[in-house]
Amino acid sequence: xxxxxxxxxxxxxxxxxxxxxxxxxxxxxxxxxxxxxxxxxxxxxxxxxxxxxxxxxxxxxxxxxxxxxxxxxxxxxxxxxxxxxxxxxxxxxxxxxxxxxxxxxxxxxxxxxxxxxxxxxxxxxxxxxxxxxxxxxxxxxxxxxxxxxxxxxxxxxxxxxxxxxxxxxxxxxxxxxxxxxxxxxxxxxxxxxxxxxxxxxxxxxxxxxxxxxxxxxxxxxxxxxxxxxxxxxxxxxxxxxxxxxxxxxxxxxxxxxxxxxxxxxxxxxxxxxxxxxxxxxxxxxxxxxxxxxxxxxxxxxx
Numbered sequence: 001x002x003x004x005x006x007x008x009x010x011x012x013x014x015x016x017x018x019x020x021x022x023x024x025x026x027x028x029x030x031x032x033x034x035x036x037x038x039x040x041x042x043x044x045x046x047x048x049x050x051x052x053x054x055x056x057x058x059x060x061x062x063x064x065x066x067x068x069x070x071x072x073x074x075x076x077x078x079x080x081x082x083x084x085x086x087x088x089x090x091x092x093x094x095x096x097x098x099x100x101x102x103x104x105x106x107x108x109x110x111x112x113x114x115x116x117x118x119x120x121x122x123x124x125x126x127x128x129x130x131x132x133x134x135x136x137x138x139x140x141x142x143x144x145x146x147x148x149x150x151x152x153x154x155x156x157x158x159x160x161x162x163x164x165x166x167x168x169x170x171x172x173x174x175x176x177x178x179x180x181x182x183x184x185x186x187x188x189x190x191x192x193x194x195x196x197x198x199x200x201x202x203x204x205x206x207x208x209x210x211x212x213x214x215x216x217x218x219x220x221x222x223x224x225x226x227x228x229x230x231x232x233x234x235x236x237x238x239x240x241x242x243x244x245x246x247x248x249x250x251x252x253x254x255x256x257x258x259x260x261x262x263x264x265x266x267x268x269x270x271x272x273x274x275x276x277x278x279x280x281x282x283x284x285x286x287x288x289x290x291x292x293x294x295x296x297x298x299x300x301x302x
Contacts, residue, residue: 041102047199047302051294052103053096054267055118055229057204061302062164062196065106068204072100072122081117084270085234091117091268097297100126108132108161112206113173113189114140117268124148132161136168136190155192165195169217171208174241181238193221200224202302207233207264209240210247218254225302226255229264230278231271244273245281252287261300262293 041050042060050058057068075095080087096103109131111119124147127133134155135141144152153159159166169191172179179186191206191214203223205214218226228251232244242264243251252260265275275293282288294300 041098041299047202048299049202049225049227049261049294049302050299051261051263051296052098053092053094053296054231054271055112055207055264056103057227057263058103058106059194059202059204059302061194061202062162062199064108064162064164066194067104067106067109069112069118070104070109070123070127071117071120072096072103072126073120074122077122078116078120080269083236085236085272086269089269093267093269094296097295104128106131108134110134110155110166110192111140111144112136112191112204113187114143115207118207134159134161134166134192137188155190163196167193167195167221169193169203169205169221170213171206172211172213173207174209174235175239178235178238178241182235186241191217193217193223195221200302203227205229205243205251207242209243210250214251215254218251218258223255223258225259225261226251227261227263230262230273231265231268232273233264233268233270234272235270240272242271245278245285248278248282248291249285249287252285252290256287256290258290259302260287260291261302262291265293267296 041058048060052058055069056071059066075092076090078091080089104127129148130150132151133144133149134153135144141152141154155168157167171189171191173186173189189207191204194202201223202225204227207229228243228248230243230248232240233242234240262278279293282291292300
């Protein structure tokens with residue numbers, strides 16, 4: 001567990017909620033540069049990342065198509081998370097931006113952890129049971145196999161798949177105080193790095209706040225592109241359990257030349273930071289040119 005001293009103090013919940021409201025609508029109208037549009041999920045000869053919804057990503061890298069943290073249920077399918085901000089709202093808050101058939105047309109799946117906003121019953125039902133699925137540890141792998149998936153692999157620090165080098169990275173799903181309060185709920189989480197000699201290095205941090213494990217991953221892998229779960233998910237009475245503006249700024253300072261991509265926003269009840277608000281903070285802190293905040297369904301060239 002990381003020492004709480006290396007975790008910047010996040011923007012408080014009242015400030016983030018106040019900055020929200022109408023900003024949710026405004027963020028949907030904002031265009032992020034670097035977009036190749038939503039029409040093609042697999043632009044030819046280009047590494048790309050499609051922000052599907054929440055933390056669900058579709059990544060084309062080195063000619064291989066990966067689906068990350070698939071949640072495929074219809075809008076309002078599940079109750080809000082008890083004890084979290086805005087728990088009266090049902091999840092997902094928004095519909096999928098594209099047909100499920102196009103989302104799941106991939107070569108492999110990566111599940112960073114098994115929280116229901118990263119892996120759901122609809123994904124279990126819709127995904128081809130023969131697809132290779134990478135899990136963060138043996139425990140998660142066992143649960144995935146129990147769901148009927150035949151080719152489940154544990155992601156390590158040195159995993160190869162069709163010419164792409166994958167490395168598992170660690171994370172911390174909240175402050176030390178949050179993990180002490182909710183150890184069974186906030187348990188192990190992971191991220192991963194994709195590397196290929198001919199392509200930029202991609203780091204997907206997963207459900208984590210800024211901490212020494214993220215800092216170490218950046219120092220070790222020197223990523224060119226970093227995906228951050230930045231919706232500032234909040235459990236009542238605790239500091240946020242994923243990144244907010246202060247964490248994103250810390251990542252930028254650790255990797256000032258990297259392109260940052262914000263994900264896990266505006267799709268589940270407890271994420272209280274809007275896209276528009278994060279963009280405002282990035283302008284204030286002087287790194288907006290290094291940040292992309294894709295809308296659901298938007299594809300970025302990476």
